[in-house]
Structures are given as C-alpha cells and as structure tokens.
Amino acid sequence: MEPALIVTVDIVLFTLSDGQLKIVLLRRELDPYAQQLALPGGYIHPEEDRDSLAAAERVLRQKTGLVSPYLEQLFTFSGGVRDPRGWSASIAYYALVHESVLQPDAEHRFELLAVDGLPDLPFDHNRIVAHASQRLRDKSTYSSLPCHLLPGQFTLTELQHTYEQVLGISLDKSVFRRKLGELDFLEAIPNAMRSGKHRPAQLYKLRDDARLALFNKTV
C-alpha cells in the first residue's frame, strides 16, 4: 500500500460583472492559510461522493449554496510542494453562472474578484485560475460555452455582448448570427420579447443546458 495522498477538488466559478470576468473566492476557515481568500474546495469524501464530479458539486453547494448547471473538469494539479500538508492532487473544475445567481446569504459568504489582477492566492490557486481562464477563453472561440454566463433568457444582442466581453474583441453582428444559426443550440421562447428603448427583441434560451455546441473547426 502506498502512503496516503491528499485528494481534493477545487472550483473556479466564473461570472461576468461590470464588464469583467470575475471568480468567486471564499475566506478559508482553517489552516493552512486560515482567513485568506482561496478557491472553493475541499477533500473528496469516498463514503459520500460517487466520483470527483459529485465531490465538486457537493463542495460547491456546501461552501457557496450554489448549483451550477455547467461544471467541467479542468485539469488535475498535483505534486509535493503545492500544499504544506504533503503530496496532493487537486482535481480542478470550472463553472459559469450569471451574476444574479451570486447572492450570498447569512450562511454563505464569498467575494467576487476580477480574474485580471488577482492578489496572491494560497496553494497554486493563481495557476489554477490562469489555466481555467485560458480554457474558458479558448473554448469560447468555438463553442456555446459563454451562454452559461447569461440568465436563463437572453437576446441575441446580449449573447453577442457576452462573447465580446469574454474574448475581449468586437464581433461582426451578421457573421456572429450566421454562425449561431449553423449551430442551432438556441430556442426562441414563444411570445417572449425584451422591450426597451429599442424595438422589442426576441428572447432565447439554451435548448439543452448540459450540451456544449461546437462551431465547425477543421484542418
């Protein structure tokens, strides 16, 4: 039998707020690094967690009160120097939610910090966030991923704006809409329109929260 290793899950929970990509950080209760801001994370509970995804869902729920419809395994960070308690492996996940979902209650307190310009975080959490941000931005160039940063119902203009914020570039409206049309992952909500100072705009929702639609990419 090999010596015991520390096996944890950590979650990078993204949202868009004030036009910036931000993540949820919690103040740690226990040592090491007590009182410091860190990613939501915790030990895997073999008696309780079916697998590491279930552990990530449990940790997210217990520590933030949140359920994220989109939770994807990112990468496993491991080694002898990342945690002062010993050789550890953290199976990292990332998740996306709309800002309105992030309402701390009396039991769950967290902070939202911009990804660009984070302070020094404990463990290798800066590295985990950098990896997750890169994955999010890469994957947003060819998939429906940014939809999960929107509320349940949104207009095509709001969707384009979300892509632009994540990618940090401007997109051509007609090209963007043609690509969306090819993918067919949106569903118009009958008789649901957003009115405002412009003419009313059709509201859409995702056809399937779990499915990630991919734009065509070929050699």
Added chain:
Amino acid sequence: MEPALIVTVDIVLFTLSDGQLKIVLLRRELDPYAQQLALPGGYIHPEEDRDSLAAAERVLRQKTGLVSPYLEQLFTFSGGVRDPRGWSASIAYYALVHESVLQPDAEHRFELLAVDGLPDLPFDHNRIVAHASQRLRDKSTYSSLPCHLLPGQFTLTELQHTYEQVLGISLDKSVFRRKLGELDFLEAIPNAMRSGKHRPAQLYKLRDDARLALFNKTV
C-alpha cells in the same frame, strides 16, 4: 484526515500501424485482473514523483522502456466502483509515438491493438481509451498533434497521409499545405530529401517537439 484513496496514473500510448490507430497494452502481473491486457499504469510514488506528469513518465519508462516526447494530461477518472480495491482516482495521460519506436525488448513486452474493436479491458480502461481517441481526433482537426505519430523526419505527403489516417477523411493537398504554411511549425532539413519512385521530396522535422501549434479557429 480522510480515508486513503488510491491514486494512479494510466497512459494511452497511440501509434499508427497498418493504417490503423493502435494503442499499447500490457499483460498485468498482479491482481486485480492478473494476466489480462490493460493500459500501462501504476501508483503515484509521492517520495519519488515530483507531480503526476513525472509519475506518468516514470511508469511509461519502467513498464514499456519508452520515453514519449509528447505526453499530455487527458482527464482524471475517479469513483468508488472503477477499481475493486476501493475509491480511486486515475490521472490519465495520452502519448503519441511512431511505430518504429515500439520495439519490445526482453524486459518489456507489450501488445499493439487497434482502438476500434478493443476487447473488454479491466477497470474503466475502455472508457479511458474512448476518451483519449476522441481527444486525439478532435485535437488533430486543429493542431500539429498528428506530427508525433511520424518519425523524426518526414515529407509533407507523409504528414498529410497521417492526418488523413487519424481523421478518417481525405484532405485537399493545396488547402492542407496552405494551412501548414500559416502555422510555421515545420522546419525543412537542409539537403535532406526522400527519393523513391516519385521525384525526390523535401524532408521536414518539427521546430519544437514540445510545442503544440494550433490552427486558427474563431467564433
């Protein structure tokens, strides 16, 4: 302290042989599943392995005698039912080598089996292989990844043929060469030509074995 978990690495080592995508399988010496063919894998040794990548390199070297220049973390497979010994996490990697590298010696014996049509493998190794094959094929549509299935020196025709075998499609020669030109990850070897029944063809090598060049993909 939480109960000990089993933490291993497993490696899906791909090659192209007889026009088919194949993987390296080893006959297990010990229980569980003694004598059955399975992926090369083993426990992480916290005293010895800097991180899980180092563990994967060590396991590959010890079990097959091979060093793969391209070794990438795939996914961590985990849970209470995948290994009869208890709750386990396997940090899976995949690697690519040219067939000529796979020369078993007296100490290292392995078998090459086609990915399509594998027998039932122990643990969740069929699932790991399926995941790795999907990743390899997806990533080959937009990157230089298939180059690692070639020997150190190759012609552009051999490179195109390798992409076609991995992807299972025919590629247009001029489109393929234009895309290669955009990426600039190949280096012509001065005065090195392949002669044969056709006119001599220039030989190329990768500029940098470690770097994965990506084709342009945008929203």
